[in-house]
Amino acid sequence: MKDPSLRRSVTLFRAFLRERQEPERCYALLARDAADQVERYGSVDGKVVVDVGGGAGYFTEEFRRRGAQAFLFEPDLRELGARGEKPPEGAVVADGYLLPVATGAADVTFSSNVLEHVADPQTFLSELVRITRPGGLIYVAFTNWLSPWGGHEWAPWHYLGAERARARHERRTGTPAKHQLGVNLFAHHIGPTLRQVRARDDVTVVSARSRYWPFLAETVAKVPGVREFTTWNLLLILRRCP
Numbered sequence: 001m002k003d004p005s006l007r008r009s010v011t012l013f014r015a016f017l018r019e020r021q022e023p024e025r026c027y028a029l030l031a032r033d034a035a036d037q038v039e040r041y042g043s044v045d046g047k048v049v050v051d052v053g054g055g056a057g058y059f060t061e062e063f064r065r066r067g068a069q070a071f072l073f074e075p076d077l078r079e080l081g082a083r084g085e086k087p088p089e090g091a092v093v094a095d096g097y098l099l100p101v102a103t104g105a106a107d108v109t110f111s112s113n114v115l116e117h118v119a120d121p122q123t124f125l126s127e128l129v130r131i132t133r134p135g136g137l138i139y140v141a142f143t144n145w146l147s148p149w150g151g152h153e154w155a156p157w158h159y160l161g162a163e164r165a166r167a168r169h170e171r172r173t174g175t176p177a178k179h180q181l182g183v184n185l186f187a188h189h190i191g192p193t194l195r196q197v198r199a200r201d202d203v204t205v206v207s208a209r210s211r212y213w214p215f216l217a218e219t220v221a222k223v224p225g226v227r228e229f230t231t232w233n234l235l236l237i238l239r240r241c242p
Ligand SMILES: C[S@@+](CC[C@H](N)C(=O)[O-])C[C@H]1O[C@@H](n2cnc3c(N)ncnc32)[C@H](O)[C@@H]1O
Pocket: 027, 052, 053, 054, 055, 056, 073, 074, 075, 076, 079, 094, 095, 096, 097, 111, 112, 113, 114, 117, 118
């Protein structure tokens, strides 16, 4: 599937709608898609790829399939074991704020849908930058708060307030919501994130675009205000400065 293309976006969206019923299919597809996005900037074959907050390891496995030496770092044991089988070999329980990885060790540092789950995105990003070698690539994608999916399992009701949306979800499903604003989900916005990343002198922004949009992917991420609602998920491709 070509990125971006309408066919790709529709396929991803359909898989996402069936995420609960068919998680394997959904995440395997997403992992292939993300790896394709990384490989637009060069093959990962033989490269060191560090997957931070990689959950059950779908992305790590996809990078390994493509010949990378991929390493999974994930702080939550429940996420690591979410597939009910062993996580990828060598998986490390570690927090993205403080990775047990040498400075400059990674050719590619990869983080998919983690930034909205950390309270301090700049410190998290600094750690990703630290472990990336000069000239290396950093892939960071996250769902911003005002995205239609910003409230995760209680979306789109987060537009009416996080607590109300969460309570509604619990009433409707009879189960506790996985996410709580300010605890494991944070209201990060595109504008401030882009300004902070552009102000850094240790990375250059190669691309800032919607991760899933089939067209105008860079344009939708450019229009202040509007982009907070239309981008869905911001993909940042950064290059570590020499
Ligand atoms: C929505 S899941 C994303 C999993 C996978 N990367 C993906 O795209 O499907 C968010 C992940 O971020 C992890 N996470 C939360 N806080 C983190 C932190 N401080 N450092 C690293 N990972 C973190 C969670 O444990 C969880 O596995």
